[in-house]
Amino acid sequence: xxxxxxxxxxxxTKAQRKIYTEFRKGLQKDGFTMFQFxxxxxxxxxxxxxxxxxxxxxxxxxKLGHIGILCITDKQFGNMEIYFGKQLSPAPDIGQxxxxx
Numbered sequence: 001x002x003x004x005x006x007x008x009x010x011x012x013t014k015a016q017r018k019i020y021t022e023f024r025k026g027l028q029k030d031g032f033t034m035f036q037f038x039x040x041x042x043x044x045x046x047x048x049x050x051x052x053x054x055x056x057x058x059x060x061x062x063k064l065g066h067i068g069i070l071c072i073t074d075k076q077f078g079n080m081e082i083y084f085g086k087q088l089s090p091a092p093d094i095g096q097x098x099x100x101x
Contacts, residue, residue, distance in 0.1 A: 001050040002077045005032060005040045005057055009065035019062045026060040047071070 005027060009020045024040075030053060032040035044050040050071050061067055082089045 001044045001047055002072050002074070003042045003044055003050050003053055004070045004072065006068040007038050007065060009062060023060055023062055027057065030056050
C-alpha cells in the first residue's frame, strides 16, 4: 500500500507559514517523503499499517487548508508514469515486502 497526502495550506502570514512547516515536518517525522511540493507519500506493508499512519496524519491536520489522503496498491503505484519535462523517469523503488508463513 502507498499512502499519499496532498495538501494546500495558506502561507500568507508568518503564523500560517509556521503551521505549514509543522505539518510538513510532522509528515516527515512519520516517514513520509516528498513526491512533489505538496504531495508526500509513504509505503506501508499492509492496510492496517496504512491506517495507523493515516490516523497520525489526521492528528496533524491544521484548522485551515485543504488536505487529501489517498491509499493505492503497489500495482497501481507501479502503473504511474512519471516525467521530468518530456523525459520518462523510472518510478521510485517499492519498499521491501516481507512475507510471514
